[in-house]
Amino acid sequence: QPFTSLLLVQTLVLMSVSCPLQEQSDDSSEEEAAGDTEMDFLRNLFSSTLGLGSADKVLDELTLEGVARYIQSGKCKNIICMVGAGISTSAGIPDFRSPGTGLYANLQKYNLPYPEAIFQIDYFKKHPEPFFALAKELYPGQFKPTVCHYFMKLLKDKGLLRRCYSQNIDTLERVAGLEGDDLIEAHGTFYTSHCVSFCCRKEYNLDWMKVKIFSDDIPRCDKCSSLVKPGRWISVSFYFSIDFPRCDLLIVMGTSLQVQPFAGLVSRVSKSCPRLLINMEKAGQADPLFGLMGFGGGMDFDSDKAYRDVAHISTCDDGCLALADLLGWKAELEELVKQEHARIDSQDKKEKASESKGAAAKASSASAAPEPKKEE
Template sequence: MRVLYLSKRPWQNWTKIWSRNLQYLRTMSANSPPGTSDGEESLDASAAVPPNNIETMGARIRDLDVDSIRRYLAQKLGFNEPTEPAVPVEKVLDEVNLDGIVKWIKSARCKNIITLAGAGISTSAGIPDFRSPETGLYHNLQKYNLPEPQAIFEINFFRQNPKPFFLLAKELFPGNFKPTISHYFIRLLHEKGLLLRHYTQNIDTLERGAGIPEEKLVEAHGTFYTSHCLDCRKRYSLEFIKEHIFSEQIPICTDCPGVVKPDIVFFGESLPDRFQHCLQEDFKQCDMLIIMGSSLEVQPFASLIDMVPDWCPRLLINREKAGLRSPLLRLWGLMSGGLQLDEEGIRDVARLGDCDEGCQELADLLGWGDELRALVASEHERLELTGAVATPHAPVTEVAAALPLEPKL
């Protein structure tokens, strides 16, 4: 395990990040979906870093004898061997299940909930995820004649040939989709005074459309909300980029020949400053973590589940288990990060299935079910009546105040 500072500023507590994630702290991984960034400074190489025991992993594995492997397999296959009695571990939850999570949220101990969301909370709105076979976005990019599907979101490829991205952006552009039950559940957490922060991998801006305040949002992979010229960094409004995308024109800066790119994070770009700033303070305050619709495969986002205190309960609402710790490595003392969703778990719970159904079930158990249903119905009706579904999901007053329109070309 390697311990390092996440910023140059003095910080009273070390933040633990497994060494397998270190290379991703500033740049998105090659297997991640796109998520803005104006760039960040590199890690402080002069910071004092304790010795990294993980670097000796290979040597330690080589030192494992056959007997160690035999004991592990015997344990998993049920061939029990006489061993020293295990030290009992105190459970965090009264019941390590959804009922236990509900009791925790209702208790006085739960005051600061952090939600982490992936593409799974938006699929019911009609927005495809990135990796699902047959229906995922990457599976359906053949028409753009790319060297590989992910190239459409690589910054170097974009600089050479931005046209494929802007053709795709017309399909992905926010405004034609309604927020889902999952989005409104997060808003309900805010209205109950429980939401500390919502971290999202999504670039669809549906959180904004659901009425979650901007100060509660961390759009880890950026957003269509703003755009910048790649060369001179001039900032452009949502309407500017929308006009060019829907007229199938590549937006060019009015001050220089640079291409104007939406502030979504491409492969090869740094994550937003806000992501780095907020996580330093948020996760040490977190007393309940809810992960929704994420495969937990993209770094550094996936590392966030290990940044909460050891006693903090964690709930996964997803179609399948994700972010699991390795029992083999844990047995050998090499690594203990990730969710523990087996019979030995003391704080981690998985509610497997559709995200909207999971959020509605949780709301029902909390006694908020009818309130959530009414909120979804009234908000969807409002969006239809005002025509807001056909416009970008961002408060009009905020756009007018913060993003004055640039002259049209």
Template structure:
């Protein structure tokens, strides 16, 4: 399937699933169950079995997975990355990796996007990202899009850390909830990126499906105009290929999910509350032995017992028998620098950030 076909599939009303809010800029996702997702069904049935068994019986029957970390600490993760066993790293990221670029997340009190939408007089804050409301009143979305449009922000240290993983041939894939395209701006290869909740990188006509570039869309939005199809026989509304409430996730998300996670040697999760499904369930898609590192301001992925039972075991930082989950508390940029310091990569990271940001500045001066 081509990239155009994948993005166009988002606009098919027959694919729409139920949805709930996400913390990344305009990123939303439905709680979808993919057809043929045998791993998901097996884990769901296993959780139901365990839920109904006495605690002692469950503990006795469940085999202990191999512990790959010498110690379940930040240092242990660093040592593991440098070992021959760690060859394929998957990164899951949310709005927290972009906040230092000046892009607000959704939920932070006072500064979150939902707290600052009153001026649009919406029925509810999330209406601005509901496909039905967008079709009726697109003005609110495009007013906001002008303020937050990709191209106005630089990638953060966290984005360049992911790029550094690719440079060192350790990055299997970077899954992001964000639609700000900063992974692309940071130079991460398109093939390494899965934009789970869509992207501003391309846009399509909701009526005829004609594709439009990010630069074309930007020019129209910055003229304070509503983007309409240039085909004289159409004139339909143009929408960026981001996933609104009421739309399905891109097919690429499901395809790569099935392809990637059994190969994952290390899962790094950064800047996400892990509240939105199916993205949050990705933490349980890796093998039971795979170490998992969370870099975030607070623990996430372990507090909702019902969701853990349905979608998987969640992160188990505080369990007595925790053998693989490590939490680093703080903002994502600091966490990435701290890990690079342990790995002996800090100079490389700092040089990469400086060099690439300089290129961005030079490119802007030539425009």
């Protein structure tokens, strides 16, 4: 046993020397978070393998029913949601990977090395075109939130949602009623945009960005000519540090968990925190080699050691409805969706009527203008 422990310590030291942690960069909080994820790997590997940490089993059953009973127990007071493109597909927004119809297939002309590159800051700085082509397709106002979006709003209304971490730029979380500190939009939001230059970071509003996107211009800063990207500058690592250690339940929906550092967030919660995945396929599972080495950060749904991870394989809407039903919230959720969709439709109708009225008035004014006199 002492020999094994010493060997593991030596292995960890060699790993840290041969694969040094990523240096922090003033230019990108994503790089900082990626470095933290690597540190988590070493920390979890060390503690798990040497048995320096214990985890309490919280769920009485690794099923959706077990999760529902835990939420109802009163012990679950801080829920974090991590969401991706899969929560918006029922709104008519294609996901990334569906053959022929996915967003990735539609962006092939840009020769993306892999789908998630479109959201990575280093790739964006070199090749901003695919991001803004996608932004034009997903611009706010063209889609309505889904059942899944309103389920998160219900969690907020019941005082259970600590925060939602979203990979999406469609802003449907905001339309559904999440706002301000409810949200961390990992890849940006149209509501505020900023210059990507660390020395500038000038802020631009929604109207400015809309003009740029629909005129097919690549947005550049008026002050320093650097790229401008949707998103607010926040200390991402600060939110990580205050949210995940306090999380009682992590709900992951509609994401393949393949984009770092976002995917690494699943390992930021405590070892006893239950993690529920609602997705069309299992995702985020630990590499088998890491499992043999004792690294427990990834999801574990099927092994003999599984004790906290639950995979509910379905669409995000169906999964949320099933969980809401078990919690006794289904009728409330369906009524919320019905009322909010009716409100959005009514608002859209009024806006279109106003636009038509304005266009008609403009045309009438133009036709009534006197013709210029001809010179004799």
